[in-house]
Amino acid sequence: MRDQRRGPLASVGLHTTLVIASAVAVFPPLWLVVTSFKPKSEAFSTDVVKDPTLRNYQHVLGDTEFLTWFGNSLFIVVITTLLGVFVAATTGYAVSRFRFPGMRPLMWLLLITQMFPVAILIVPLYNIMSTLGWLNQPISLIVTYLTVAVPFCAWMMKGFFDTIPVEIDESGRVDGLNPFGTFWRLVVPLAKPGLAVTAFYTFITAWAEVAYASAFMTGEENLTLAAGLQTFVNQYTSDWGSMTAAAVMIAIPAALVFSWAQRHLVAGLTAGATKS
Amino acid sequence: MAVDTSPAMDPAAGAKGARGRGGRVHKPGTPPPRRIRNALARHWYAWAMVAPVVLVIGLIIGYPLVRGVYLSLTDANEANVERTIGINHIPATYKTVGLDNFRAILKDQVFWDRLSWTVTWTVSCVALTFAIGLGLAVLLNRRFAGRTLYRSLLILPWAVPAFVSVFAWRLLYNEKNGILNKVLHGGGIDAVPWLNDPTMAKVSVIAVNIWLGVPFMLVALLGGLQSIPGELYEAAEMDGASPWQRFRHITLPGLRSVSSTVILLSTIWTFNMFPVIFLLTRGGPGDSTEILVTYAYRLSFVNSPRDFAGASAWGVLILLILMLFAVIYRRSLRKQGEVW
Numbered sequence: 001m002r003d004q005r006r007g008p009l010a011s012v013g014l015h016t017t018l019v020i021a022s023a024v025a026v027f028p029p030l031w032l033v034v035t036s037f038k039p040k041s042e043a044f045s046t047d048v049v050k051d052p053t054l055r056n057y058q059h060v061l062g063d064t065e066f067l068t069w070f071g072n073s074l075f076i077v078v079i080t081t082l083l084g085v086f087v088a089a090t091t092g093y094a095v096s097r098f099r100f101p102g103m104r105p106l107m108w109l110l111l112i113t114q115m116f117p118v119a120i121l122i123v124p125l126y127n128i129m130s131t132l133g134w135l136n137q138p139i140s141l142i143v144t145y146l147t148v149a150v151p152f153c154a155w156m157m158k159g160f161f162d163t164i165p166v167e168i169d170e171s172g173r174v175d176g177l178n179p180f181g182t183f184w185r186l187v188v189p190l191a192k193p194g195l196a197v198t199a200f201y202t203f204i205t206a207w208a209e210v211a212y213a214s215a216f217m218t219g220e221e222n223l224t225l226a227a228g229l230q231t232f233v234n235q236y237t238s239d240w241g242s243m244t245a246a247a248v249m250i251a252i253p254a255a256l257v258f259s260w261a262q263r264h265l266v267a268g269l270t271a272g273a274t275k276s
Numbered sequence: 277m278a279v280d281t282s283p284a285m286d287p288a289a290g291a292k293g294a295r296g297r298g299g300r301v302h303k304p305g306t307p308p309p310r311r312i313r314n315a316l317a318r319h320w321y322a323w324a325m326v327a328p329v330v331l332v333i334g335l336i337i338g339y340p341l342v343r344g345v346y347l348s349l350t351d352a353n354e355a356n357v358e359r360t361i362g363i364n365h366i367p368a369t370y371k372t373v374g375l376d377n378f379r380a381i382l383k384d385q386v387f388w389d390r391l392s393w394t395v396t397w398t399v400s401c402v403a404l405t406f407a408i409g410l411g412l413a414v415l416l417n418r419r420f421a422g423r424t425l426y427r428s429l430l431i432l433p434w435a436v437p438a439f440v441s442v443f444a445w446r447l448l449y450n451e452k453n454g455i456l457n458k459v460l461h462g463g464g465i466d467a468v469p470w471l472n473d474p475t476m477a478k479v480s481v482i483a484v485n486i487w488l489g490v491p492f493m494l495v496a497l498l499g500g501l502q503s504i505p506g507e508l509y510e511a512a513e514m515d516g517a518s519p520w521q522r523f524r525h526i527t528l529p530g531l532r533s534v535s536s537t538v539i540l541l542s543t544i545w546t547f548n549m550f551p552v553i554f555l556l557t558r559g560g561p562g563d564s565t566e567i568l569v570t571y572a573y574r575l576s577f578v579n580s581p582r583d584f585a586g587a588s589a590w591g592v593l594i595l596l597i598l599m600l601f602a603v604i605y606r607r608s609l610r611k612q613g614e615v616w
Contacts, residue, residue, distance in 0.1 A: 014415055015422075021412055022429035024487070028444040029436045031455065035447060087328045094325035101315060106326060113337055114541065115598040117548045117569045120591025123347065123576050123584050124340035147336045150329055152541070179321040208437035210551045215577060226439050230555075240447065247440045258435035262428065265495050 029251065036244035056245035065220045066246055069228035072217075074253070076138045076224065077206040080145045084202035085195055088150050092157025092194075093183050097169065110151040118211045126215055136222045144212050149202040156201070160194030161187065193264035200261035207254055225250050348377055348588035354581040370585070377589035386563075386571075387593075393478070394547065394567040401485045401546045406539060408486065409493025414527070416494070417501040427498075434491035442555040445484045446471075449556075471557050474564035481565050485552050493538060500534030501527070536609055543605075544598055568594050 037052040060066045095103060125144065126135075134140040164187060172182035188195070213224045223231075229250065232243040350370045358368040381387045416427055433441060448456050449470035457467040470480045504526065512522045548569050553559060559566035559574065566574070568590060576587035 011420075014418075014420065018412075018415060018422075018426045018430075022426055025430050025432050025490075028441060028448060028487070029432065031448060032440070032444040087332070090325040091329045094322045098319065098322035100319040100322040102323075102326075106330070109333060110329075111602065112599065113333060114544050115548070115595060115602065116337060116341070117591050117594040117598075118550050118573060120344040120572075120588060120595060121337065121340045122573070123587060124343035125336070127343070128336075128340065143332070143336055146332055150332070154329060183325075204434075204437065208439055208551075210439050210555065211573065226437070229439065229443065243443060244447070247443055251436050251440050254437050255435045262431075265431070 032244050032251075033248055035240065036248045038241070056241040057249075060242050060245045060249070064242065064246075065223070065228065066249070068221050069223050069225045070249070072138065072222065073207060073224040073226075076141050076145070077203055079138075080142050080149070080206045081199055081202045083142070084146055084149050084153060085199050087146070088153035088157050088198050088202075089188065089191070089195060090183070091150070091154040092159075093161050093187065095154070096158045096161035097166070097179075107155075110155055113147065113151040122211065122215055125212075129216060134216075136217055136219060140216050141206075141209075141213060141224065144216075145202075145206040145209060148209070149205045153198040153201055157191070157194055157198060160191055164190050196261045196264035200257055200265070203257050204254060207250075344588045344591055347585055348592045349374060350585050351376075352584040352588075353586075354584070357584060373585075377585055378593070381586070381589055381593065387590075390563075390566060390568050390571050391597075393565070397478075397482060397485075397567055398543060398546045400482055401489065401549075402539060402543050404482075405486050405489040405493050405542065406535070409490050409497050410531075412490070412494050413497035413501055414523075416498055431491040431495055433487055434495075438488055438551050439555055441488060442484065442552055445480075445487075446556060449480055472561055474561055477557050477561060477565050481553055481556055484556060485546065485549060488552065489542060489546070493542070496534055496538045497531060500531045504530035540602065540605055543601070547598060548594070568597075 036056055037054070039051070039053050039055060091106075094100070095107065129135050129140040132140075168186055168190070169182050172186045173179075177185065208226060209224075210226045213227045214230070217223050217227055225246075229243065229246055232239045232246060349372050351373050352368075352370040356368060356370040359366050412430060416423060416430075436444075448454050451457060451467055451469050451472060454470070456470065460466075460468060469476055471477050508526050508530075509522055512526055517525070547567075549567070550569050550573065553565055553567055553570045554573070557565045559570050563571070572587045572590035572594065575583045575590065
């Protein structure tokens with residue numbers, strides 16, 4: 001690396017910039033955490049907690065449907081992530097390794113689905129879901145989220161598979177594995193970083209989706225977290241205490257998945273971005 | 277690898293040079309039925325692997341799209357679509373009106389106002405996010421104490437679900453009691469109506485979107501930087517190139533393929549960014565922060581009576597704009613020699 005001759009001034013500049021940037025990055029969520037421990041009446045005081053309280057957490061967990069929403073979200077997201085990673089991986093692999101008729105249109109399709117505004121799909125989708133009797137059912141959101149997350153993930157996985165030498169596949173074939181066997185036994189284990197990023201991306205997409213969740217799910221007990229959180233702070237009420245406590249608890253699973261995937265993020269995304 | 281090419285595997289598939297169009301391997305003279313059988317034998321592995329995606333996309337995006345386009349040509353609204361009230365089933369009574377919806381929208385100043393703000397929003401968000409992400413990535417690409425810590429802190433916003441972050445920002449932006457104004461007050465500055473003044477609200481939503489977008493840019497660009505061989509920099513330094521020259525002639529070209537992808541994707545994402553605006557300002561004050569997507573959503577889910585036809589027509593226009601953009605963008609990349 002080329003930094004041996006950095007002067008003290010450059011060093012100070014480097015660290016100052018990074019400290020400021022990190023502070024900006026960390027402050028809003030941190031403030032949320034701080035606020036969640038304040039008594040309701042002081043939600044907006046600028047002091048760092050004077051007398052910390054768990055009242056907000058108790059209230060959210062005990063007196064609201066929060067746990068139900070949490071369960072709903074968790075169920076939807078776990079299924080979406082499992083299916084999404086699997087489908088994105090097979091697609092990415094096929095596009096990376098095989099030249100087949102329909103491949104270029106497929107690549108275009110994957111890109112174009114990124115462009116679909118919620119606005120054009122949501123009304124017809126709502127109608128379909130209602131015809132199928134899927135409104136208020138987790139499956140409606142699972143299927144919808146798959147279409148949101150899988151195209152990008154497949155693109156990313158393609159780039160990732162491109163970086164795995166073809167010789168590995170060839171050796172598998174020589175040993176008598178068919179393409180599915182090669183994929184499953186040899187390539188998937190090597191692609192763990194890519195899979196981790198895909199899982200993380202699918203998870204966060206589904207965990208944080210707002211528009212479809214608000215439109216498809218009604219009735220307190222069917223809401224997901226994204227829709228449920230809005231009930232704390234809307235036009236009529238603003239219960240910032242409950243909101244912040246709930247927000248912190250919503251962020252925890254995401255943070256856990258994130259810290260698990262984090263060391264793979266750079267490697268995974270690089271491969272996806274540089275090669276696609 | 278054996279010489280008789282096994283059904284689906286192209287030995288040169290991984291090599292860059294082999295990215296030709298698929299399906300050109302068959303001899304042109306082969307009669308069609310046999311060609312289909314051959315293609316099946318050769319490609320069924322690949323087709324089996326992509327089938328789930330094609331199915332899901334076809335059913336859940338293809339059909340709604342067709343239906344959305346169809347609705348945009350009708351006068352469907354809440355009052356005349358098919359619906360069931362109690363035990364009564366009321367059939368649809370809307371009719372097709374051709375391109376009337378589009379004509380009406382394009383004649384309306386509202387569309388052009390929303391379009392110009394959406395473009396401003398997209399360009400400023402993407403440009404600033406990219407610039408900040410690149411700057412931080414370059415800083416983090418050196419070796420120094422605390423690098424890993426900085427990196428974790430800087431990508432933290434990504435770990436927080438976007439709607440949670442948006443609520444956190446609403447807490448900060450609160451006009452009477454938010455911490456931003458409290459801090460400004462401490463410095464003797466009057467409260468800033470972050471979300472209640474049309475101009476400030478625009479600045480505020482852009483700031484939040486940048487805050488949300490930087491981690492993705494940072495990680496992608498950092499990865500790109502790490503794939504540039506260090507020898508290039510050493511050679512350039514030997515030749516006496518200044519830091520700026522090295523940045524211009526090594527870093528930027530080295531990042532070309534990463535940046536072209538992330539810029540394309542984040543442009544599309546930002547153009548369609550629903551939650552930030554919807555949750556932060558609901559498009560307000562007035563409709564000053566309403567982008568095309570949130571406006572279309574408002575037509576079909578917030579306004580009364582719900583205007584399904586109008587919302588679909590807006591959706592079709594949004595899609596057309598984005599596709600036009602993607603085609604032009606891809607074409608300009610291809611002209612620079614980037615093949616995809």
